[in-house]
Amino acid sequence: MTHAQIMRALSGLLLGFFCAILSSTVVTNALPRIISDLGGGQSAYTWVVTSSLLAVTASTPLWGKLSDQFSKKILVQSALVIFVIGSLIAGLAQNPATLITARVVQGFGGGGLSALGQVVLAAMIAPRERGRYSGYLGATFAVATVGGPLLGGVITDTSWLGWRWCLFVGVPFAVVALVVLQRTLNLPLTKRHVKVDWAGAFFVTAAVSTLLIWVTFADDKYNWLSWQTYTLVGGSLVLTLLFLFVETRAGEPIIPLRLFRNPTITLASIASLFVGIALFAGTVFFSQYFQVARGETPTMSGVMTIPLIGGLFVSSTVSGRLITRTGRWKGWLLTGGILLTVGLALLGRLRYDTPYPYIAGCMALIGLGVGMTLQNLVLCTQNQVSVDDLGAASSTVTFFRSLGGAVGVSVLGSLLTTRIGHHALSTIGQLDTQDQVTAAKASSGGQLPNPALLPAPVRTWLEGAYGHGIGDIFLYVAPVALIAFLVTLFIKEVPLRATNATAQLTETERTP
Structure with missing residues (x-):
C-alpha cells in the first residue's frame, strides 16, 4: 500500500480515535463544575475518572482477542456505537451514580477504539514503517487532548450550552467516523470459529x-x-x-499467559503499568489544580495545559518519523522515561502561587516523555509476536497501562483527600475566628468547594491547601515513573520487521 492508500484507510480509524479521546478530555475542565452541580465530592470526582479507566482496562484484552477472531472493521464500528450510547446517557445524568455508570459504558467503547487502533495499524503496516503512522496516532491523540479541554471550557462557560453538551459533543464525530470507516477501511477477514473466553x-x-x-x-x-x-x-x-x-x-485465553515467556512482552507490560500510573494519575488532577487552587475558569484551565499537549504532539510525531527512518526505538523509550520522571519530580514543588512558566516547563517535559514512551512500548511488543497473537499482545500492553492508570487515580485520589485535609488543618489557625467557621463549613459536606463564593482569606487558605496537596501527588508519582524507566533499561532492542501482519498471514496461508 502507498502512503496515500494507508492514510485513506486510516482516516476513519483516526477519526474514531479522535472522537474517543475528545469525548474523554472535553469533560476534564468541566469536572469540578459537573461534580458540584450533581452534588458529588472528591470521591465522586475520582470515580468519574476511575470508572472509565476501569472499563477500558477490563475490556481492552477482550477487544484485542476478538480482533484475532472477527472482523476488525465491524469491531471498531461496534465500539463507536457503544461509545455513543454511553455519551448520551452521561449527558442526561442527574446524579453522580448515573454519570459514573455511563462512564463505564463509554469506557467499554473507548477500550475497543484504543486497542483496535494499534491492531489495525499492525495489520496494514510493517513495524519498520509503523513508527511514522504511530506518530499520526499520537498526533491525533495530542490534537484531541488539547482541543478537548479548550472546547469543554468554552462550552461550560457558555450559558446557553452548559456542561452537558461536553458529553454530547463526541456524538457527531462518532457518526461521521462510522460512515468513513464503512467506506475506507477494508482488511482481509480470516474466519476462525473459536470460543470467546x-x-x-x-x-x-x-x-x-x-x-x-x-x-x-x-x-x-x-x-x-x-x-x-x-x-x-x-x-x-x-x-x-x-x-x-x-x-x-x-482454548483461546483472553490474555495468553505464554506471551509472558517473551522477556520483551513481560518487561513492556510492567513498564506500561507504571507509565499508566504516572500518566493518568499525574495529569488527571491538573484541571482541579488550575480551577480550585488558582481560581481559573474552565476555559483558562484548558489553555494553561497546552504545554503538556504541545510536548506530546511534538515528541510523538518527531520520534515516529525518526524511528521509521533509522529503525532505532529504544533510545527514544529511555529518553521519554527520563523526561517524564524529571517533569513529575519538579512538579512536586507545586503550590497555589507557583509561577506559571515553571509549571508550563514541567508540563512540557511530561508531554515530551509520554509521547516518546506510550507508542514505543506497544511497537516493541508487536514486533515480536506472530500474527495470530497480534491483537492479544497489543491489548495486553494497553491493558496494563490502563490498569496502572485506574489504580493510580484511585490511590492518589484517596491520598489527595488526606493531604488536602492535612494542609488545611495545619494552616486554619492562621484565619480569624469568623473565617475559621466559614472555612469549616466550606470543607464539610463532602462536596468540592467553589472558591469564588468564599471570602478572600478563606479562599487563599483553601487554594493553599489544594495547591500543596496536588504538589504532593506529583511528588509521589515521580518514583513510579522512575521505576518504569528502570524496567525499560532491560528491554532488548530487536530490529523492526519489514512486513506487516496481513502479509505475514498471507505468507503463512501459502506455506503448506
Missing part, C-alpha cells in the same frame, strides 16, 4: 474492580489496615488466581 473476561474484571473499590475508599470509609481491607484485598487475590487458573485451561 468470557470466564477470563469476567474474572479479570472482577479482580480489578475489587482492587479499585478497596483503594478508592481506604483511609476514607475505613482504615488502610482494617477488616474491609483484608476482605477486599483477599478477594482480589482469589479472583486473580481464579483468572490465572481459567487462562491456563482456556
Whole structure:
C-alpha cells in the first residue's frame, strides 16, 4: 500500500480515535463544575475518572482477542456505537451514580477504539514503517487532548450550552467516523470459529474492580489496615488466581499467559503499568489544580495545559518519523522515561502561587516523555509476536497501562483527600475566628468547594491547601515513573520487521 492508500484507510480509524479521546478530555475542565452541580465530592470526582479507566482496562484484552477472531472493521464500528450510547446517557445524568455508570459504558467503547487502533495499524503496516503512522496516532491523540479541554471550557462557560453538551459533543464525530470507516477501511477477514473466553473476561474484571473499590475508599470509609481491607484485598487475590487458573485451561485465553515467556512482552507490560500510573494519575488532577487552587475558569484551565499537549504532539510525531527512518526505538523509550520522571519530580514543588512558566516547563517535559514512551512500548511488543497473537499482545500492553492508570487515580485520589485535609488543618489557625467557621463549613459536606463564593482569606487558605496537596501527588508519582524507566533499561532492542501482519498471514496461508 502507498502512503496515500494507508492514510485513506486510516482516516476513519483516526477519526474514531479522535472522537474517543475528545469525548474523554472535553469533560476534564468541566469536572469540578459537573461534580458540584450533581452534588458529588472528591470521591465522586475520582470515580468519574476511575470508572472509565476501569472499563477500558477490563475490556481492552477482550477487544484485542476478538480482533484475532472477527472482523476488525465491524469491531471498531461496534465500539463507536457503544461509545455513543454511553455519551448520551452521561449527558442526561442527574446524579453522580448515573454519570459514573455511563462512564463505564463509554469506557467499554473507548477500550475497543484504543486497542483496535494499534491492531489495525499492525495489520496494514510493517513495524519498520509503523513508527511514522504511530506518530499520526499520537498526533491525533495530542490534537484531541488539547482541543478537548479548550472546547469543554468554552462550552461550560457558555450559558446557553452548559456542561452537558461536553458529553454530547463526541456524538457527531462518532457518526461521521462510522460512515468513513464503512467506506475506507477494508482488511482481509480470516474466519476462525473459536470460543470467546468470557470466564477470563469476567474474572479479570472482577479482580480489578475489587482492587479499585478497596483503594478508592481506604483511609476514607475505613482504615488502610482494617477488616474491609483484608476482605477486599483477599478477594482480589482469589479472583486473580481464579483468572490465572481459567487462562491456563482456556482454548483461546483472553490474555495468553505464554506471551509472558517473551522477556520483551513481560518487561513492556510492567513498564506500561507504571507509565499508566504516572500518566493518568499525574495529569488527571491538573484541571482541579488550575480551577480550585488558582481560581481559573474552565476555559483558562484548558489553555494553561497546552504545554503538556504541545510536548506530546511534538515528541510523538518527531520520534515516529525518526524511528521509521533509522529503525532505532529504544533510545527514544529511555529518553521519554527520563523526561517524564524529571517533569513529575519538579512538579512536586507545586503550590497555589507557583509561577506559571515553571509549571508550563514541567508540563512540557511530561508531554515530551509520554509521547516518546506510550507508542514505543506497544511497537516493541508487536514486533515480536506472530500474527495470530497480534491483537492479544497489543491489548495486553494497553491493558496494563490502563490498569496502572485506574489504580493510580484511585490511590492518589484517596491520598489527595488526606493531604488536602492535612494542609488545611495545619494552616486554619492562621484565619480569624469568623473565617475559621466559614472555612469549616466550606470543607464539610463532602462536596468540592467553589472558591469564588468564599471570602478572600478563606479562599487563599483553601487554594493553599489544594495547591500543596496536588504538589504532593506529583511528588509521589515521580518514583513510579522512575521505576518504569528502570524496567525499560532491560528491554532488548530487536530490529523492526519489514512486513506487516496481513502479509505475514498471507505468507503463512501459502506455506503448506
